[in-house]
Amino acid sequence: MTMHNRTIAQMGADMAAGDYSSVELTTHYLDRIAAEDVRLNSYITGMRDSALTEAAAADADRLNGAGSNRPLLGIPIAHKDIFCTEGTRTSAGSRMLDNFIAPYSATVVEKFRSAGAITLGKTNMDEFAMGSSNETSFYGAVTNPWGENRVPGGSSGGSAAAVAARLCAGATGTDTGGSIRQPAAFCGITGLKPTYGRISRWGIIAYASSLDQAGPMTRSAEDAAIMLGVMAGADERDSTSLDVPVPDYVSQLDRPLTGLRLGRVRQYFEHDIDAGSGARIEDAINALCKLGATVVDVDLANLRHAIPAYYVIAPAECSANLSRYDGVRFGYRCDDPIDLADLYRRSRSEGLGREVQRRILAGTFALSAGYYDAYYRKAQQVRRLIRDDFVNAFDIADVLIGPTTPAPAFALGEKTDDQLAMYLQDIFTIGANLAGLPALSMPVGLSDGLPVGLQLIAPHLEEARLLNVAHQYQMGTDFHTLTPVGTVAAGGQPSEQP
Amino acid sequence: MKIDKPLVESIAELAQLALPGEELNLQIDSLQNILDLADQMAAVDTQDVEPMANPLDAVQRLRADTVTESDQRDHFQTHAPATKDGLYLVPRVVE
Numbered sequence: 001m002t003m004h005n006r007t008i009a010q011m012g013a014d015m016a017a018g019d020y021s022s023v024e025l026t027t028h029y030l031d032r033i034a035a036e037d038v039r040l041n042s043y044i045t046g047m048r049d050s051a052l053t054e055a056a057a058a059d060a061d062r063l064n065g066a067g068s069n070r071p072l073l074g075i076p077i078a079h080k081d082i083f084c085t086e087g088t089r090t091s092a093g094s095r096m097l098d099n100f101i102a103p104y105s106a107t108v109v110e111k112f113r114s115a116g117a118i119t120l121g122k123t124n125m126d127e128f129a130m131g132s133s134n135e136t137s138f139y140g141a142v143t144n145p146w147g148e149n150r151v152p153g154g155s156s157g158g159s160a161a162a163v164a165a166r167l168c169a170g171a172t173g174t175d176t177g178g179s180i181r182q183p184a185a186f187c188g189i190t191g192l193k194p195t196y197g198r199i200s201r202w203g204i205i206a207y208a209s210s211l212d213q214a215g216p217m218t219r220s221a222e223d224a225a226i227m228l229g230v231m232a233g234a235d236e237r238d239s240t241s242l243d244v245p246v247p248d249y250v251s252q253l254d255r256p257l258t259g260l261r262l263g264r265v266r267q268y269f270e271h272d273i274d275a276g277s278g279a280r281i282e283d284a285i286n287a288l289c290k291l292g293a294t295v296v297d298v299d300l301a302n303l304r305h306a307i308p309a310y311y312v313i314a315p316a317e318c319s320a321n322l323s324r325y326d327g328v329r330f331g332y333r334c335d336d337p338i339d340l341a342d343l344y345r346r347s348r349s350e351g352l353g354r355e356v357q358r359r360i361l362a363g364t365f366a367l368s369a370g371y372y373d374a375y376y377r378k379a380q381q382v383r384r385l386i387r388d389d390f391v392n393a394f395d396i397a398d399v400l401i402g403p404t405t406p407a408p409a410f411a412l413g414e415k416t417d418d419q420l421a422m423y424l425q426d427i428f429t430i431g432a433n434l435a436g437l438p439a440l441s442m443p444v445g446l447s448d449g450l451p452v453g454l455q456l457i458a459p460h461l462e463e464a465r466l467l468n469v470a471h472q473y474q475m476g477t478d479f480h481t482l483t484p485v486g487t488v489a490a491g492g493q494p495s496e497q498p
Numbered sequence: 499m500k501i502d503k504p505l506v507e508s509i510a511e512l513a514q515l516a517l518p519g520e521e522l523n524l525q526i527d528s529l530q531n532i533l534d535l536a537d538q539m540a541a542v543d544t545q546d547v548e549p550m551a552n553p554l555d556a557v558q559r560l561r562a563d564t565v566t567e568s569d570q571r572d573h574f575q576t577h578a579p580a581t582k583d584g585l586y587l588v589p590r591v592v593e
Binding site for chain 1: 501505506509510512513514515516517521524525528529531532533535536537538539540542544547548549550551552553554556558559560561570573574576577578579580586588589590591
């Protein structure tokens with residue numbers, strides 16, 4: 001059976017044609033998860049029973065004629081374990097929430113349910129989305145399907161690995177500093193971080209509220225367009241969601257790229273980039289030029305301050321958001337507290353991992369009396385300069401372009417003791433978060449057998465443009481169809497570079 | 499800025515974290531790394547630059563001040579570590 005090598009768009013057509021049912025497809029994925037995920041650890045919680053019930057309902061809907069204009073009907077997907085799912089554990093990869101059964105579902109989860117999608121389970125992630133390798137998860141590291149000893153990236157590492165290993169048709173992720181795009185690059189899939197506010201964050205466990213945004217992680221740009229169409233839109237329950245109409249992303253995929261101005265971000269290419277990755281990026285730019293695009297150089301002079309600004313703003317917001325975990329109303333509580341302060345402090349320090357506590361400390365400091373202006377206010381000023389550079393760059397370019405990461409996936413354990421090396425993983429991705437811009441990573445080939453990601457960044461609310469460019473590239477190349485060796489035992493295509 | 503043990507101890511107290519000795523020392527070093535990063539911004543001229551909280555300069559949408567949520571106390575308290583008579587239990591605060 002090779003159902004798992006079909007894209008979401010193809011699966012929808014297959015099921016409409018009666019080639020297989022959602023129950024068959026869902027069962028196939030559940031069996032694959034049971035067989036393969038012992039090795040990968042991409043899921044924290046499986047949802048076999050509810051998935052099969054949902055699949056049967058989807059098949060019944062289709063039989064009753066309720067299948068038209070529902071491209072996700074019967075499609076099995078996975079949610080990053082940061083999206084609340086009513087009645088199912090929602091852990092955020094933390095011991096703190098290991099016992100937390102979500103009492104309600106996130107807006108995004110509800111939207112997928114209404115669209116008829118099947119939830120296979122909850123995927124692994126860095127604790128509270130703080131990490132770039134998935135190694136800070138309470139539930140253990142995830143293996144990148146492309147290499148036994150390689151990280152999948154983070155924080156949405158479980159979603160990326162599951163999509164790459166064909167353990168779901170598509171997955172949700174969240175991206176605060178690169179947490180969709182960097183793992184998408186490392187695992188050879190397509191990942192989109194939409195404009196800040198494009199998707200409701202209601203029911204998504206908060207990390208840094210002025211940066212967090214959810215998005216799709218898929219095998220193709222077309223699939224990302226299908227998922228984004230379901231996810232996007234204003235939500236009364238999230239006052240930061242944008243009240244802007246949702247375009248039909250799929251209908252805009254086929255526009256030609258003639259005249260498209262690609263902005264080659266000088267600051268990205270001046271950085272030390274792995275030679276193989278650099279070559280693949282240049283190949284991809286050339287391929288886009290053959291499709292009618294032209295290249296201009298753009299300068300984002302203040303971008304070099306993005307990492308410093310991020311590591312003030314994100315921890316500051318995290319320290320406020322995570323103050324709710326106090327051992328009183330839900331989550332982990334320490335044994336035998338001697339008084340209320342002991343209850344708070346030990347519950348937090350025993351329930352939260354080291355990286356999370358580090359960011360809470362950094363943020364508490366940045367917001368504390370006497371230091372606020374020098375750190376938090378300063379970072380917000382620098383953030384404006386960075387945002388303005390991007391906005392100005394879009395005067396001369398339609399889409400900015402560069403590598404998603406400086407190098408392909410690194411080895412498990414390689415950077416766990418080197419905090420700054422880990423933080424620098426996000427050097428190319430953080431800018432889009434600070435500026436609130438939509439950005440997409442797509443696979444453009446391999447370097448030493450590991451996937452390389454190309455990043456595209458567009459003006460606010462121009463997700464359709466990113467998906468259009470990526471789709472046109474994917475129509476003429478087949479890097480997005482490459483499959484990691486060893487994960488397609490059931491008759492799929494072996495991995496090799498085309 | 500150079501940080502030291504007393505400063506980190508006071509931040510930990512503000513953050514309601516209990517850091518045993520070895521953990522505290524580890525965090526001092528890594529916090530210093532973050533502050534060294536943050537201090538790089540001191541060189542940026544931000545005179546007259548308005549701090550930016552929202553990249554789209556969006557303002558908070560307001561809604562009518564009416565009750566929209568139902569009472570779900572019992573439902574939510576099923577997730578609590580300890581409750582009694584609809585109240586959350588914590589160690590005795592007043593003797």
